[in-house]
Amino acid sequence: MQLAAASVTPGGVQLDELPIGQPARITAVDWACLVPEEAQRLRALGLDDGARVTLAYRGVFAGRDPLAVEIGRMTVALRRAHARAMTVEQVG
Amino acid sequence: MTRVRTAALVGNPNAGKSALFNALTGARQKIANYPGVTVERKAGRMLLPSGEPVELIDLPGSYGLDATSPDEEVTRKVILGEMEGQAKPEALVIVLDAANLEQHLVFAQEVIALGRPTVVALNMIDLAERDGLVLDPGALQEALGVPVIPTVAVRRRGLTELAAAIGEAELHAADPVHRRPHIDLTERRLEAHAMADGAILSETKRHRLHSRLDKVLLHPWLGPPILFALLFVVFQAVFAWATPFADALDAGAAWLADTVRAGMAPSLARDLLTDGVISGVGSVIVFLPQILILFFFILVLEATGYMARAAFLMDRLMAGVGLSGRSFIPLLSSFACAIPGIMATRSIADPKDRLTTILIAPLMTCSARLPVYAVIIAAFIPDRSVGAGVGLQGLVLFALYVAGIVGAMVVALVLRRSVTKGAASGFIMELPKYQLPTIKDLALGLFQRAWIFLRRAGTIIFTVTVVLWLLLNFPRAAPGEDQVDASLAGHLANGLAVVVEPIGFNRDIALALIPAMAAREVSVSSLATTYAVSAGDETQQATQLGDQLKARWTLPTALAFLAWFVFAPQCMSTIAVTRRETNGWKWPGFMLAYLFGLAYIFAGITYWSAVALGL
Numbered sequence: 001m002q003l004a005a006a007s008v009t010p011g012g013v014q015l016d017e018l019p020i021g022q023p024a025r026i027t028a029v030d031w032a033c034l035v036p037e038e039a040q041r042l043r044a045l046g047l048d049d050g051a052r053v054t055l056a057y058r059g060v061f062a063g064r065d066p067l068a069v070e071i072g073r074m075t076v077a078l079r080r081a082h083a084r085a086m087t088v089e090q091v092g
Numbered sequence: 093m094t095r096v097r098t099a100a101l102v103g104n105p106n107a108g109k110s111a112l113f114n115a116l117t118g119a120r121q122k123i124a125n126y127p128g129v130t131v132e133r134k135a136g137r138m139l140l141p142s143g144e145p146v147e148l149i150d151l152p153g154s155y156g157l158d159a160t161s162p163d164e165e166v167t168r169k170v171i172l173g174e175m176e177g178q179a180k181p182e183a184l185v186i187v188l189d190a191a192n193l194e195q196h197l198v199f200a201q202e203v204i205a206l207g208r209p210t211v212v213a214l215n216m217i218d219l220a221e222r223d224g225l226v227l228d229p230g231a232l233q234e235a236l237g238v239p240v241i242p243t244v245a246v247r248r249r250g251l252t253e254l255a256a257a258i259g260e261a262e263l264h265a266a267d268p269v270h271r272r273p274h275i276d277l278t279e280r281r282l283e284a285h286a287m288a289d290g291a292i293l294s295e296t297k298r299h300r301l302h303s304r305l306d307k308v309l310l311h312p313w314l315g316p317p318i319l320f321a322l323l324f325v326v327f328q329a330v331f332a333w334a335t336p337f338a339d340a341l342d343a344g345a346a347w348l349a350d351t352v353r354a355g356m357a358p359s360l361a362r363d364l365l366t367d368g369v370i371s372g373v374g375s376v377i378v379f380l381p382q383i384l385i386l387f388f389f390i391l392v393l394e395a396t397g398y399m400a401r402a403a404f405l406m407d408r409l410m411a412g413v414g415l416s417g418r419s420f421i422p423l424l425s426s427f428a429c430a431i432p433g434i435m436a437t438r439s440i441a442d443p444k445d446r447l448t449t450i451l452i453a454p455l456m457t458c459s460a461r462l463p464v465y466a467v468i469i470a471a472f473i474p475d476r477s478v479g480a481g482v483g484l485q486g487l488v489l490f491a492l493y494v495a496g497i498v499g500a501m502v503v504a505l506v507l508r509r510s511v512t513k514g515a516a517s518g519f520i521m522e523l524p525k526y527q528l529p530t531i532k533d534l535a536l537g538l539f540q541r542a543w544i545f546l547r548r549a550g551t552i553i554f555t556v557t558v559v560l561w562l563l564l565n566f567p568r569a570a571p572g573e574d575q576v577d578a579s580l581a582g583h584l585a586n587g588l589a590v591v592v593e594p595i596g597f598n599r600d601i602a603l604a605l606i607p608a609m610a611a612r613e614v615s616v617s618s619l620a621t622t623y624a625v626s627a628g629d630e631t632q633q634a635t636q637l638g639d640q641l642k643a644r645w646t647l648p649t650a651l652a653f654l655a656w657f658v659f660a661p662q663c664m665s666t667i668a669v670t671r672r673e674t675n676g677w678k679w680p681g682f683m684l685a686y687l688f689g690l691a692y693i694f695a696g697i698t699y700w701s702a703v704a705l706g707l
Contacts, residue, residue: 037160037441038518043277044155045522046195056303060312061408066417066519068310068404073192073223075306075523077404077417082518 013090016067016083018055024088026051033085045076053088098147098179099138099258100170102203103187104196105153106397106524108215110134112187112245113150114533116255123540132435133178140259141252149181156199156277162438171203183209183261185254190220190227190242191525193291197236197284198277204238209261212240213254218247219525224296232291246530302397302526309398315405322398326389327493330382337381345374364561367624372557372617373550379466379613380545383459386428387541388534395529399424400521407519413501414508416440416519419449423500426456428541430666434673445517448507450670451683454661455500457493463613464657465492471638472650488654495658499690511682552664556610557617564622576622581606595692596652596699600644608662615662648702655698659691 012027029049031039047053047069056075057068065080101109114121117136134150151170152163159165166175173180186203188196204210214229233240239257243250275283309315349366356362393399399421407417418440426433433453440446457465473485508514560581569578576582585603592602600622608615616637623640641650661667661684670680 035515035518038520040158040160041155041441041520044198045520046198046281048278048281057306057310057404058312059404059408060316063408064312065411066404066407068306068523070303072194074195075302077400077407077519077521077523079407079411079519082520 012087014084015053015055015069015086015088016080018088018090020055020058022090023052023054023092024090026053026086027089028087030085030087034082038082042078042082045074046071047076047078047082047086052091055083095179096137096145096147097183098149098181099183099185099261100149100151100181101185101187102151102167102171102199103153104155104189104192104199106522107153107187107189107196108245109150109153109187111530111533112213112215112243113148114536115245115248115251117148119536119539121536121540138255138258141256142259144259146183146258148185149178154199157202161441171206171208183211183258185258185261186210186212187215188212190214190217191223191225193227193232193288194281194285197287198280200236201275201280201283204236209263210238211254211257211261212236212238213250214240214242215245217242218244218249219527222301226293226295228291228293232287235287235290246533305526306401306523309401310404315401319402319405322393326386329389330385333385334381338378341378341380342374345370345377348374360565363565364558367621368558368561369554371620371624372561372614373554377546379459379463380542382462383428383545384538384542386459388538390425390428391534391537392529394421395527395533397524397526400523403519403521404523411519413504414517415445415448415504416442416517418519418521419445422449422453423456426453426458429458429460430454430456430663431669434666434669437673440517442514442517444508444512444514447674447679448504448512450673451507451512451679451686452500452504454663454666454683454687455496455503455659457496457658458612458663460612460663461492461657463616465489465654467616467619467637468641468650468654471641472645472647492654492658495655499659503686503690552610553614553617556607556614557621560607560618561621576600576603595656595696596646596649596703597656597695598645598649601649601653605660605662610664612657612660612662615657647707648699651702651707652695652699656691656695659687659694661687661691 015024015026018024026047026049029047034042042048051071054070055067056070058064059066063080066077067080067083068075068077069083070076101113103109113134113136116138121134121136123132123134132152136148136150137145138148139145149170151167154164154167156164157168157171159168169175170178170181171184184203184206186200188200200212212232214227214232217227220227227242229240229242239261241250241254241257243254245251309318349370352362352366352370356365390399393402402424403417403420405417406420410416410419419437421439422433422436424433425436430453433456434450437446437449437453440449469485469488473488476484478484478487563581563584564576564579566580567578569575581603582599584606585599588602588606589597589599592605597605600619603622604615604618607618619641620637623637623644645653667680667684670683671677674680
């Protein structure tokens, strides 16, 4: 499946900018800016176009990195750099 | 005799595979490595209801058949029957986390599509119920086209039914309707969602336990202090709890040596037994309690799911030196032993990141250094308080741990900018649900560690001690000559002593460093053997090693000796496992060179600073 390489969708925000606890849906992922293995791992965990996610936690130290994202019944830790590649729209 | 049939457990990480494996096989397990790779092969015997034994293999957790890590590569190869030295399993048992079907059914479909005899264990169904999910295994069985058995591994629920289904698995390859090998990941994910929706009868929104715990444990300001408090308790316990057991083992070894001494006529053979075998091996076995307590905590942290949170909390700090939170788990394990630590780096996907972690793992203060530190500290550091209930001895030990950690961080920073230069590594990790570990799984894990340690003590350390004793006792000294001076080992050490004298080491230390290449703790038993041999009469022999050291070493020498062991890569097993993990001698060679270099420099700095300060 070919995914749109749009880095920013008008009206959308990047996943790392989402307020904590705000449910959202991934509308686009800029796979090209990610390392291929990491892109594969993110997709294997379900972080893909159309997935419903909630930002759950941010790290405490400089850069508020890493992030923990709730997806389905799972919590996945990832770096801000990964989250920044994902455009989301708020739902609910 | 017909060959025993094989079944393999497959599934996503955190599906509860290992608990199910333990429940099905009990203590009848064999842990080895797959040939050519260092991925652990866990196999055990289980009995079918018919009484037929089946070999069950626990495969590494995997998200799919497109492997990205060495672990997943093994899973793929075994499932497809491409793994050398491993018969293609007759049956596959897919383990699903009942509370996370949408995710786990993605890989399950991929495996079922292979058309092999397959059974599904709908595991941890009790936790799903705790989360307010009511599931219909029948609907899932209908959708997947293979038998689905609800199980709760830790409560032994559903095990008989699962065993029966494994026995009949060959009748149950998915029918062609359910074999859709040509759909891609996105379609499989949509299908997984549909199947999960079909299998979930009702869902009550409950405030799930793990998100409540995470609110505290991953809290930006509470999380890190809780982690450090936990680590402090762990290390405190390692020393406080172990003491009575260690003392008992110590007394036992002394008693055994005395009994042998009393019961045998004086002879070289008697000396070999008491001074060589019993005092040598005994001085190492004493540390079993500490090792077990540290492993106990690591096992608990892993089994409860907290370890992944620790990785999350540590990620930013690790990123500061070019690593990721994933390196935290191998490095923490390295506090017990660098070997499982280095093997645990396989979960790090980025090769440069992994190599850096392997290279710094030996700097974490492993349990083999404890015998060395404990003996020297007890002998040379006064047992007094520095205020606020903190003892000076404990403080020195703490400083040695910190020196190792700081050393590792600085080395990682330098390596990531030089030899292991590359793009900064990422951090992607599933945070598993919190779970209460079962006593049985913990006991089994601990037993396996204890066995590995004792086997090491019984083989490497035993052999080295005996060889050293022989080297120390032959050729025999002429009357009036010191036995150690006359011995072969004495001559060898004289050569090495020239090299280590500038950093404050004496000949006895040079002598202890040679066999300590096998394992660091051997230096303690070597010193014990050396001083037992050189001691002329029985009363002197009975003197504790600590008193012997105090009489023969200066404080700067003792401190330099401690500094040496913060860095020195004196462990053949670590070198061997590094060679295996990095496929060649280049990196273990590099590791040896840089660590010996650091050890020499820092022992020297310590010695000359201490001398300058007039200690």
